[in-house]
Amino acid sequence: MTIDPEMAEIVKVFFQESREGLDAMETGLLGLGASADTENINTIFRAAHSIKGGSATFGFAEVAAFTHGVETLLDEMRNGVRPVTSEAVQTLLQACDCMREMIAATEAEQPLDQGRIATLNSDITHILGERPNEAPAPASSAPNHGAGPAAPAAGPAASADQSTGWRIAFEPVAELLRLRNEPTRMFAELERLGTFAAQADVSRLPALDALDPESCYLSWTLEVSGQIARAKLDEIFDWVDSHCRLEFTTTGRAAAAVQAAPQALAPSVVPSAEAKAAPAAEAERSPPPATVPVQKAAAESGSIRVATEKVDGIINLVGELLITQSMLSGFADGIDPDDLDRLRQGLSQLARNTRELQESVMQIRMLPISFAFNRFPRIVHDLSRKLSKKVELKLSGEGTELDKTVLEKISDPLVHLVRNALDHGLEIPDRRLAAGKQETGTLELAAFHEGGNIIIEVRDDGAGLNKTKILQKARERGLVAADQELTDEQIDNLIFMPGFSTADQISDVSGRGVGMDVVRRNINDLGGHVQISSKEGLGSTIRIRLPLTLAILDGQLVRVGKEVYIISLLAIVETIQVPRERVNKLVGRTEVFRLREEYLPVVKLCDQFGVEPDSRSAEDGLLVVVEADGKRAGVLVDDLLAQQQVVIKSLESNFKSVSGIAGATILGDGTVALIIDVPGLIRSVVNSSGAISAHAA
Amino acid sequence: MAKKILAVDDSASMRQMVLFTLQGAGYEVVQACDGVEALELARQSAVDLVLTDVHMPRMDGITLVRELRALLNYKLVPMLILTTESSAEKKMDGKRAGATGWIVKPFNPPQLLATVARVI
Numbered sequence: 030m031t032i033d034p035e036m037a038e039i040v041k042v043f044f045q046e047s048r049e050g051l052d053a054m055e056t057g058l059l060g061l062g063a064s065a066d067t068e069n070i071n072t073i074f075r076a077a078h079s080i081k082g083g084s085a086t087f088g089f090a091e092v093a094a095f096t097h098g099v100e101t102l103l104d105e106m107r108n109g110v111r112p113v114t115s116e117a118v119q120t121l122l123q124a125c126d127c128m129r130e131m132i133a134a135t136e137a138e139q140p141l142d143q144g145r146i147a148t149l150n151s152d153i154t155h156i157l158g159e160r161p162n163e164a165p166a167p168a169s170s171a172p173n174h175g176a177g178p179a180a181p182a183a184g185p186a187a188s189a190d191q192s193t194g195w196r197i198a199f200e201p202v203a204e205l206l207r208l209r210n211e212p213t214r215m216f217a218e219l220e221r222l223g224t225f226a227a228q229a230d231v232s233r234l235p236a237l238d239a240l241d242p243e244s245c246y247l248s249w250t251l252e253v254s255g256q257i258a259r260a261k262l263d264e265i266f267d268w269v270d271s272h273c274r275l276e277f278t279t280t281g282r283a284a285a286a287v288q289a290a291p292q293a294l295a296p297s298v299v300p301s302a303e304a305k306a307a308p309a310a311e312a313e314r315s316p317p318p319a320t321v322p323v324q325k326a327a328a329e330s331g332s333i334r335v336a337t338e339k340v341d342g343i344i345n346l347v348g349e350l351l352i353t354q355s356m357l358s359g360f361a362d363g364i365d366p367d368d369l370d371r372l373r374q375g376l377s378q379l380a381r382n383t384r385e386l387q388e389s390v391m392q393i394r395m396l397p398i399s400f401a402f403n404r405f406p407r408i409v410h411d412l413s414r415k416l417s418k419k420v421e422l423k424l425s426g427e428g429t430e431l432d433k434t435v436l437e438k439i440s441d442p443l444v445h446l447v448r449n450a451l452d453h454g455l456e457i458p459d460r461r462l463a464a465g466k467q468e469t470g471t472l473e474l475a476a477f478h479e480g481g482n483i484i485i486e487v488r489d490d491g492a493g494l495n496k497t498k499i500l501q502k503a504r505e506r507g508l509v510a511a512d513q514e515l516t517d518e519q520i521d522n523l524i525f526m527p528g529f530s531t532a533d534q535i536s537d538v539s540g541r542g543v544g545m546d547v548v549r550r551n552i553n554d555l556g557g558h559v560q561i562s563s564k565e566g567l568g569s570t571i572r573i574r575l576p577l578t579l580a581i582l583d584g585q586l587v588r589v590g591k592e593v594y595i596i597s598l599l600a601i602v603e604t605i606q607v608p609r610e611r612v613n614k615l616v617g618r619t620e621v622f623r624l625r626e627e628y629l630p631v632v633k634l635c636d637q638f639g640v641e642p643d644s645r646s647a648e649d650g651l652l653v654v655v656e657a658d659g660k661r662a663g664v665l666v667d668d669l670l671a672q673q674q675v676v677i678k679s680l681e682s683n684f685k686s687v688s689g690i691a692g693a694t695i696l697g698d699g700t701v702a703l704i705i706d707v708p709g710l711i712r713s714v715v716n717s718s719g720a721i722s723a724h725a726a
Numbered sequence: 727m728a729k730k731i732l733a734v735d736d737s738a739s740m741r742q743m744v745l746f747t748l749q750g751a752g753y754e755v756v757q758a759c760d761g762v763e764a765l766e767l768a769r770q771s772a773v774d775l776v777l778t779d780v781h782m783p784r785m786d787g788i789t790l791v792r793e794l795r796a797l798l799n800y801k802l803v804p805m806l807i808l809t810t811e812s813s814a815e816k817k818m819d820g821k822r823a824g825a826t827g828w829i830v831k832p833f834n835p836p837q838l839l840a841t842v843a844r845v846i
Contacts, residue, residue, distance in 0.1 A: 035746055043739035075781045079737040082779075082810060085832035086743065093832070209804040209826045214844055243801075268827035271818070 043083045044136045048129065050076035052403060055125050058118050059406040067107065073121075074103040080128065092131050095146055098153040099124045105157075120152045122407070194223075194254035194280035195262060201273040203244040210269045212249065218265045223255020252280065337433065340393050344580055347387045348676030354383050355673070355697030391578060394434075398476045398485070399427035401440045405447055405474060412451050419458050419469040420451060426476035431483045432578040435555055439485070439575065442548040442559075446487045446571050447472065449544070454491035454569055464566065466490070482599075483575045490568040494561070496520045502529070521561045521569075522659070525549040553657070553708050555579070556597070556691075560659065582677055582704065584694070586670035587653060589634045590641045593702045594666075595675055595694060600707040602654040602661065604669060609648045619714070622663060624654065630714045633665045637689055637710070638703075643667040657708035664710070677704060689713065728754040729846050730771075734764040734778035734790065735808065744777065747835040748842070761785025765793055768800060775846045776805040777829075780816055788816070788823045795824035804845035808833075 057073035060066075077100040084092035099121065105111035127142075127149050134141050201212065219225050230248045240246070259277065266275055358376050402424050413420040431439075455461075455470035462468055473488040496517060503509040503523045515523075523529060527546040552559045556576045563569035576582075576599065584595040605624070612622045612631070620631040631652065635642035644650055644667065652663035675694035680687055680703075691706035731753050733744045741757050748755045756773065758764035760782040768776070776794060778787035785793075787807050794800040804826040809816045817828050829841045 036743075039739055039742045039746060042742055043737075046737060046739050072783070075736065075783065078781045078810075079740070082808075082831045083737055083739050086740065086834075207801075208821070208824055209802060209845065211845075218844065268821075271821060 040087050043087055044132055047080045047083065047132050050080050051125050051129050051132075055122065055407050056403065058122050058125070059410055061113055061118055070103065070107040070113070074100065074107050077103055089135050091141060091146070092128065092135060095124075095131065095150060096128060098150060098157070099128070102153055102157055111156075117156055120149070120156060122410075124149050124153065191256070191258050192279035193256055194252070195257060195259075196278040196280050197251040197253070197262065198248075198276035198278075199251055199266075199273060200248035200275075201245045201269065203241075203246065205245040205269060205272050206243055208272070210272070212245070212247075215265050215269070216251070219251060219253050219262075222257050222261055223253050226252045228252075254280065335393060337394075340390075343390050344394070344676075347383070347390050348678075350383050351387065351674070351676060352695050352697065352699075354379050356699065359697050387581070391432075391580065394432050394578070394580070395430035396433050396436050397427060398429050398431060398436065398483075399424075401436055401443060402427050402474055402476075404440070404444065408444065408447060409451065409472065412448060416451060417457060418451065418455055420455060421469050421471050423471060423473045424475075425473070429476040429478065429483060431575065432580070434579050435483075435557075435575055435577075438551060438555055439557075439573070442551045442573075443474075443485070443487070445544055445548050447474070450487055450489040450491065450569070450571075454489040454493075456492050460492075464492075479574075483577060485573040485575065487571040487573075488568065493565040493567055493569050494521050494524065494563040496565065499523055518560075518562060521563050524561065525559065556599075558657070558659075580677060582675055582694075583672070584675045584704065585653070585672050586696075586702065587634075587664075587666040588668040588670055589638075589666050590643060592638070592640045593670065593696065593700070594634060594638075595702050595704045596653060596655060596664065597704070597707060598672060600655045600657055602656050604651055604653045605663075607648055607652050607663075609646075612648065622652065624661075624663070627661065629654065629661050629663045631663045631665055632710055632714055634705075635665075655707045655711070657711050660711050662711045662714055664705070675702075675704070728752055729774040730754045730756065731775045731777055731842070731846075732756050732758065732764060732768060732773040734758045734761065734776070734782070734787065736760055736779060736782040740779065740808075743835070744838065747838050750835075751839050751842075753842070761787065761790035761793070764790055768794055769797070772799055773803065775842065776800075776803060777808065777842070778805070779808045780820075788819050788825075791820060791825045792823040806841065806845065 054073050054076045057069050057076075060069055061073075077096055081093050081096040081100050084090075084096060102111065102117065102121065106113050106117070111117070127145055131141055131146070133139075199212070205212070216225065216227055228250045230250070231246070233246045233248070234240070235246065262277060263270075266273075354376070357379070364372060405424070406422060409420055409422045450472055455472065456464070456466075458468045461470060471488075471490045473486070475484075475486045475488070477484055500509065500515065500520050500523075503520075503526070504511055506529070508523060508526050508529070509515065525545045525548070529545065549559050552573055552575070556579065558574045559571065561569055561571045582595070583598040585598050585601055587594050587596055607622050611624075612620055613628075614620050621628045622631055623629075633642075633645070634640070635645065642650070650665050650667050651669060652665055653669075654661060654663050675696075677692045678694055680690055680692050683693070687703075689706055689710050690703050691709070692704045693701050694704060696702050731748055733741060733748070733755055734757070735741045735744065736759050738759075741759070745755050745757060756767055756771075758767050761778070762784045764776070764778065765785065776791070778790050780787040791805050791807065794803070794805065805824065807816070807820040807825045807828045808831055809820070809828050810831045820828055826845055827841070829838060833841070
């Protein structure tokens with residue numbers, strides 16, 4: 030295959046499409062109940078078929094050969110020849126995994142895992158071999174992909190191969206022309222092979238008034254000389270051999286007369302319907318025409334595939350537009366009053382347009398969470414088998430959309446939570462029955478909007494967390510002081526502490542003590558929040574709160590000295606003026622203040638970032654109370670400025686990562702303002718003065 | 727005027743390859759991703775050749791050929807089905823439905839062009 034760039038693009042599309050096809054196969058296979066749903070099997074079959082066709086076309090013979098077996102098995106299932114057993118489904122699922130790996134390896138130009146391929150191949154061959162009367166003959170055709178158009182039916186051409194000349198008696202049935210098989214075009218092909226002469230027999234031609242213009246009344250005697258292989262002739266007549274009488278005679282040196290014998294040919298003209306009696310019988314077995322599959326529109330809602338970089342480019346532009354707009358609105362304050370109204374009007378229109386544009390562009394980045402949820406039927410299927418547990422997976426809110434980046438990064442933590450719920454949460458059937466529950470446990474994944482956030486919940490009706498055990502373990506590890514009293518909720522959330530695991534034995538499913546803390550950190554990095562609530566014996570619910578997008582933030586502008594910082598509005602609980610008597614200095618340098626019944630550490634941005642403030646004492650400034658991961662702190666600032674949406678510019682990619690700073694943005698006046706990393710800031714104070722969290726609690 | 731070909735396949739990569747090959751050879755190509763869409767397109771404007779995959783959602787290629795042949799405008803239009811070598815009966819199904827001929831998958835661009843040249 031020539032490697033011109035255009036073709037390389039197409040091959041890329043093929044890889045992408047194959048992955049989607051494999052996803053569809055997997056979903057289909059998991060949904061395959063004991064009763065084979067024709068529609069579903071058809072979908073699975075088509076996906077396999079497309080992958081086979083494409084991989085053969087684009088020169089990936091090994092993928093094509095492997096997929097051929099899969100396709101054959103699916104074809105038999107869809108034709109009702111092969112029962113749909115859970116073993117076969119399991120093998121097919123593994124085959125999907127294998128194909129996925131093969132495609133990934135092919136794309137990365139890595140060697141294939143031949144051992145695995147061979148194993149699965151023999152599994153499939155084994156299943157196919159179980160009933161020998163249905164001979165699918167995959168082996169004969171699979172290996173010679175790319176060898177050119179397969180010579181029509183290997184059989185008849187074998188004996189008479191080559192001659193220096195041929196005479197062909199060609200007697201078409203009247204219907205020949207109806208399918209647009211033009212004898213003249215076929216003659217042109219013959220002419221290309223050698224010296225060609227044709228003689229028409231017009232004896233069957235009726236009188237003009239009886240002539241049907243769509244019928245063929247002529248027959249021909251054709252002569253072609255030159256070094257010509259019989260296969261070449263077969264190729265030319267391949268499309269019509271069921272619609273004519275054909276007789277090939279060699280006229281050249283290898284003059285052994287050969288009776289033409291493509292199997293359907295009788296020595297005389299046979300109406301086409303009869304000529305195909307044999308294939309017709311075969312057709313009985315093919316799926317009844319009534320099963321023309323009606324695809325659910327869900328998967329193909331007219332979507333386009335856009336490269337993320339392109340979208341990011343647009344988002345960047347829209348960000349610039351927002352900046353221009355806010356610059357203009359600042360400019361409007363000092364202008365001739367006569368023009369002011371019109372300018373204001375224009376500006377408000379600009380603001381509205383910009384906002385709308387921004388929203389619609391952001392929409393491009395939004396993907397339904399089903400992209401992340403779709404993995405779970407398979408994961409749950411495999412895991413529950415492995416753990417001998419019965420689990421029903423319920424998904425809801427799959428259509429809830431969130432930013433592509435958030436979606437990609439939430440996927441792994443979700444997998445971890447689901448595995449945990451299956452491994453530690455849900456009980457084995459016996460224990461469930463003993464506890465008076467249904468044998469089959471329920472695992473629910475739900476996504477929905479709440480305020481400006483997306484909430485994802487992982488709920489199970491398993492055993493719940495063992496609070497005694499957790500608290501005991503936390504005390505053993507010194508995570509909680511011996512005399513410290515915790516609420517139930519606080520105990521539950523101890524499982525997110527680093528190095529915490531209550532698993533009695535480490536399994537390969539989950540439970541090495543790394544995990545929940547990583548899950549929490551990943552979610553926090555997304556600007557999200559996770560917490561668990563659990564009732565012993567009834568189950569657990571893990572609740573993840575995520576921002577809709579990482580690209581734009583509703584911010585509160587605050588001033589410290591001459592600097593302007595931005596704090597996410599979502600993180601701000603309230604802003605207060607603090608009377609002196611409520612501020613206490615703890616041992617060390619940290620100040621805390623009492624807000625109602627809670628002691629909160631004071632974070633002085635001036636010290637944190639080394640800027641000169643108007644005042645260093647808490648009572649002269651304002652305290653912005655912020656919250657992250659269930660912990661609160663007061664951030665001391667000189668003044669509150671406007672609230673506005675800001676476009677987040679990465680500090681890492683434009684400069685370098687700075688602790689306490691989540692990013693930067695450009696304000697209307699063109700100056701750069703830093704966005705405060707609230708969770709990071711809180712972590713830094715709480716870590717440097719561990720006593721505070723104990724007090725605060 | 728360039729000959730117009732209706733290429734029908736549910737696989738985007740196959741469509742693109744067919745499109746790329748045929749356009750490179752100077753044909754005008756319209757595409758559809760299944761039989762239903764193809765039928766709709768074919769009704770709207772005339773084409774000189776229909777090139778269709780067999781296995782597709784909503785309406786397969788064989789049904790598409792049958793439906794098209796029943797249309798007055800498509801009585802005389804050549805139609806080729808894209809098929810795999812393993813499905814000999816598909817060729818016959820295609821013939822019965824009214825297909826002019828077939829192209830055996832896998833094929834490369836020169837093979838596709840040679841086959842198309844046999845009918846238009």
